[in-house]
Amino acid sequence: MAEIVLDKVTKRYPDGALAVSEVNIEIADGEFVILVGPSGCGKSTTLNMIAGLEDITGGELRIGGQRMNERAPKDRDIAMVFQSYALYPHMTVRENMAFPLRLAKVDSATVRAKVEEAAQILDLTPHLDRKPANLSGGQRQRVAMGRAIVRSPKAFLMDEPLSNLDAKLRGQMRTSVSRLQKQMGTTTVYVTHDQTEAMTLGDRVVVLRGGLVQQVGAPQFLYDHPANLFVAGFIGAPSMNFLAVTIRAEGATLLAEAPGLRLGLPPAIGQTLAGRRDQRVTLGVRPEHLSLGNGALQCSFEANVEVLEQLGSEIVLEVRAGDASLTVARIDPQARLVAGDRLRLCVQPERLHFFDPSTEQAIR
Numbered sequence: 001m002a003e004i005v006l007d008k009v010t011k012r013y014p015d016g017a018l019a020v021s022e023v024n025i026e027i028a029d030g031e032f033v034i035l036v037g038p039s040g041c042g043k044s045t046t047l048n049m050i051a052g053l054e055d056i057t058g059g060e061l062r063i064g065g066q067r068m069n070e071r072a073p074k075d076r077d078i079a080m081v082f083q084s085y086a087l088y089p090h091m092t093v094r095e096n097m098a099f100p101l102r103l104a105k106v107d108s109a110t111v112r113a114k115v116e117e118a119a120q121i122l123d124l125t126p127h128l129d130r131k132p133a134n135l136s137g138g139q140r141q142r143v144a145m146g147r148a149i150v151r152s153p154k155a156f157l158m159d160e161p162l163s164n165l166d167a168k169l170r171g172q173m174r175t176s177v178s179r180l181q182k183q184m185g186t187t188t189v190y191v192t193h194d195q196t197e198a199m200t201l202g203d204r205v206v207v208l209r210g211g212l213v214q215q216v217g218a219p220q221f222l223y224d225h226p227a228n229l230f231v232a233g234f235i236g237a238p239s240m241n242f243l244a245v246t247i248r249a250e251g252a253t254l255l256a257e258a259p260g261l262r263l264g265l266p267p268a269i270g271q272t273l274a275g276r277r278d279q280r281v282t283l284g285v286r287p288e289h290l291s292l293g294n295g296a297l298q299c300s301f302e303a304n305v306e307v308l309e310q311l312g313s314e315i316v317l318e319v320r321a322g323d324a325s326l327t328v329a330r331i332d333p334q335a336r337l338v339a340g341d342r343l344r345l346c347v348q349p350e351r352l353h354f355f356d357p358s359t360e361q362a363i364r
Contacts, residue, residue, distance in 0.1 A: 002064030002077075002154040002187060003029045004050060010058035011045050011211075019045045020211045022059065030185045032178075034202035036192055037234070042211035043191045044159055050189060051080050051157050064154060079148035083160045085140040087132040093119075094128040097146045104151075111150075118146040121180065138169045145180070155187040162197065174200055195235055199223070207231050229360040232284050232353060238316065241326045243283045244357065247276045256283055256352075260322015261301050266349045272363060273354060281363065284353035287316070290328040292335060293346040300346045305339050319345065 004027040011020040020042040027033045035043040048054040050061060052073035061068045068076055079100075087096050094115055101111045119125045122142040132140055141161060148156055161177075162170045178201050181188050192198055198205045199219040207214040207222065207230075215227040219235075226232035232240045245256040245263075254270040254277070256263045263283075265273065273281070293300070303319035303326065315331040328345060337343065354363040 003027060003031075003062075004155060004187060004189065005062040006046070006050070006059070007062070008059035009046070009049060009056055009061055011042070011049060011054060012057040018211055020049070023213055025206055025213070025216065027187060027189065030187055032181050032188045032190065032201065032203045034190050034192060034198045034205045035208060036195060036198040036205055037208035037214075038193060040210075041208040043193075043208050045211075046208070047157050047159055047189060047191045050155075051078060052076050077154045078157055079151050079153040079155075080157045080159065081141075081144050081148050081161045083163050085132070085144045085164075087140060087143055089132055092129050092131060093124060093135070093143050093146075096132070096143055097124075097150055100147060100151050114150040114152075115146075118149040121149065121183065122146050122176075136169075137165050138173055141165065141173060142176070145177075149180075149184070153186070155189065156181075158188065158190040160192055161190075163192075163194075177201060195237065199235070205235075207234060225362070226284075226353065227362055229282065229284075229355050232355070232362070236286055238287045238327050240284045240286050240353070242355075243285075243326075244280055245283045246278065246280050247273050249277050256281075258283075258322065260303075263301065263347060263349065263352075264299060265352070269349065269352065269354070276363070280357055282355040282357050282360075284355060285326070285347060286351065287326075287328045288330050289348045289351040290326065290345050291348075292331055292343060299349050300344050302342060302344050305337055305341045305343060308337055308339055319343070321345075 006023050006025045008022040008024060009020065010022055012018050023046055035046055037043050045054055049056050052071065056069050063076060097115045097118060098111045101114060119128055122145060124142055124146060127135060127139060162173050165173060174197060190201060202219060204216060205219050205222055206216050209230050215222060215231045222231060222235050226235060243258055245258045248255045248257050254265045254273055256265060301321050303321035305317055305319050307318035309316040313333060315333055315335060315337065317328045317331055319326050319328060355361065356363055
């Protein structure tokens with residue numbers, strides 16, 4: 001095991017395209033870090049630079065305190081698990097898992113012991129003599145992980161390893177990956193575009209956009225304290241709602257106003273926004289922080305139901321208040337609502353977020 005440090009790591013292609021720009025990340029020994037972002041954000045390129053599959057244009061990569069920029073992938077002592085299982089179809093599970101050790105000319109007794117140990121960890125012991133074609137998708141992915149585990153590398157690198165699985169199996173495998181990483185304590189860097197995986201798997205999450213790191217932090221911290229509009233909208237499902245509001249003063253109370261919307265702000269938020277009176281800001285509110293009810297008028301507003309989705313455990317609404325369009329989740333599934341109804345929504349004012357409309361940065 002080893003720490004991984006990316007010190008202003010940059011990737012620029014020969015045609016001048018900048019894929020990753022000055023990424024600074026320190027991954028502690030044994031830490032599970034998630035790289036997350038939309039397609040083209042640079043997360044896989046960053047992972048490939050750690051693996052040695054992409055050259056580093058600028059900055060320095062260190063694994064275990066040693067510079068790795070010029071070292072070949074085989075000399076970095078890392079193991080990679082890809083989106084595709086990349087198993088040899090003519091080999092059994094045992095032979096697939098043993099293959100990297102055979103290449104390294106490890107003695108047969110050690111190979112057998114390591115394969116059987118990894119198979120036990122991954123619940124693959126009954127399948128060791130089967131071919132990949134006779135396995136389920138989840139079993140094949142566990143074989144691919146077992147092939148990485150037997151090498152006892154300094155770090156695991158995983159590039160969207162669950163994206164080929166169906167939703168139910170993906171959920172089961174998330175649990176398996178998390179349990180496995182905690183059991184082995186191996187430094188792990190995991191790439192995904194799925195923010196649910198990012199929130200449930202990692203010790204820390206790195207949010208990337210356009211090759212730039214937007215924010216790094218524990219999953220709950222990113223949810224509670226997004227640094228900017230992009231992180232706020234990317235983390236959480238359904239996505240956070242954003243409204244253009246004007247901050248007004250009414251005596252000692254500050255209000256957030258928009259057509260059809262007038263919200264009183266608690267004192268703590270009022271102090272933060274005191275210097276922005278009569279200015280426009282972007283208000284963010286998560287769907288789960290809106291609820292049906294008869295709350296105080298200054299913390300609620302009336303809206304019309306435009307779209308209603310019954311999901312069994314909850315109702316997801318899209319409502320309109322004046323010019324504002326909001327989506328609200330976790331409405332009681334027993335609520336008797338139809339499209340066109342008018343209702344009152346209560347806001348949890350302490351859970352509101354505010355952003356500067358020009359910089360898109362959070363107003364703290």
